[in-house]
């Protein structure tokens with residue numbers, strides 16, 4: 001491990017991405033993540049790397065698509081309305097098998113919504129968002145430290161599977177300051193141009209990056225190959241954290257910021273002698289269905305808490321598969337629930353305060 | 354016998370998917386010839402559009418990508434910035450470039466991206482069946498201007514070359530026409546300069562090529578060429594609109 005620094009989440013993630021080997025950043029300003037492009041714009045030139053402010057998110061993601069097509073470590077970051085504009089590019093990137101990293105610092109929606117932290121883009125991130133049958137790997141950190149650590153994984157996974165990796169953050173993780181310890185710098189001199197990249201054909205046969213195939217059977221083949229890839233990712237890369245679940249009789253569950261607050265709730269419940277624990281998905285796609293299935297035999301009920309109307313709830317229920325009740329507590333529009341509120345919601349379902 | 358003229362190898366033998374008499378093929382050939390003459394085949398990356406030229410990679414044998422509709426200049430920006438040694442070309446129609454992709458084009462030009470755009474102005478959306486384009490002439494009948502393009506309904510044709518020439522980012526902006534051997538030679542000359550602008554790192558370059566779409570114009574190839582001369586060129590005059598020092 002490297003240095004320990006006190007940093008704002010939005011800046012720390014940029015620094016982590018840089019140390020993880022990001023060679024080029026494209027972006028367009030949107031609150032609450034402006035510190036990220038600002039940080040890149042200062043830091044990238046210092047290191048002889050590149051930063052470009054695009055004219056829109058539509059352009060940013062297509063610049064990312066271009067850079068990714070050359071096999072270069074490329075990243076963009078935005079927030080909900082900007083991510084909506086990027087969906088076109090996500091779909092093209094999905095069917096072109098190029099690697100890149102996208103950070104979504106979620107804010108309240110729909111529409112212009114507000115700039116407060118929310119988790120309302122879960123469906124959009126995990127179920128596609130753009131058109132067609134595609135997925136991206138979606139990582140959901142719950143601390144500034146984890147956000148930084150996952151930056152390294154994000155690039156590695158992106159390249160391993162030639163896929164887009166989304167780091168699903170929110171305004172809270174972006175704006176808070178926490179001490180972070182960065183992993184070692186990735187030696188970028190060792191990063192090679194992959195053999196599929198389009199950089200000029202030289203003496204080999206030409207390479208082609210496209211998501212296009214007019215022949216239905218040809219396109220079906222491309223789709224089947226994508227589904228094979230997704231299956232492999234689901235088998236090998238599903239991640240979650242279990243917090244005090246060993247002897248738990250009640251399972252709380254949530255992702256990102258909310259899960260962090262829920263750890264406090266779990267401790268409060270434990271102090272009252274209630275054996276609660278927390279299941280926290282780290283990959284929300286692929287979703288860790290199996291762990292819910294497993295605990296469905298052990299716990300009395302699940303309480304899912306989200307800063308949305310219950311988008312992950314659908315996945316939790318799929319995992320639990322009707323074996324036990326799954327309760328829900330959600331806040332909208334950028335309201336962050338407190339540990340006490342979650343505690344109360346739990347007590348309500350337990351049958352009284 | 355002495356060989357004085359042959360097909361460029363980079364322009365593959367694959368039958369093109371263009372309609373008879375369509376000038377897309379001529380534009381392809383010029384590009385292939387220049388890539389060979391200027392020794393650029395090995396480092397060229399061409400971004401093909403959504404439009405009739407979507408299969409362009411099958412006809413010109415270089416590294417290639419197909420961009421989303423209108424986003425070629427953004428994708429090209431990503432490629433060129435990530436890998437400056439590549440020689441990056443976007444090939445775009447008037448629907449692609451001047452309608453859905455106008456923002457990406459104007460901003461790539463304004464940034465002076467070191468890419469070259471070949472812009473096919475055939476006055477309509479060819480691939481989707483001949484709808485009105487931003488370049489459709491006043492009075493021109495298309496499937497979405499069945500009464501002829503009316504300014505009060507659809508505004509006026511956009512002069513892309515002239516408009517981009519007002520920016521400081523481009524090093525070379527020109528319009529040529531593919532209606533006659535003489536004009537085709539001129540077009541090749543213009544594209545050579547556009548390539549040079551990129552090679553010398555002088556800025557963005559674009560050559561607009563006044564082209565035909567016999568199928569959707571519902572004309573024979575010969576009538577289409579006549580229409581270009583009689584009706585299109587008076588509105589879209591050929592010439593160089595921006596030539597920075599060093600390109601000449």
Ligand SMILES: Cc1ncc(C[n+]2csc(CCOP(=O)(O)OP(=O)(O)O)c2C)c(N)n1
Pocket residue numbers: 402403404405406422445446447448449450473475477478479480481486
């Ligand atoms: C986002 C999006 N909108 C619309 C289309 C449908 N579309 C395909 S080609 C095209 C127009 C192409 O016209 P142009 O760029 O002028 O090229 P041409 O076919 O005339 O060579 C359109 C609208 C699309 N593929 N994607």
Ligand code: SF4
Pocket residue numbers: 370371372374375376377405475479480565566567568569
């Ligand atoms: S539809 Fe028009 S532009 Fe397209 S190939 Fe046919 S003639 Fe050419």
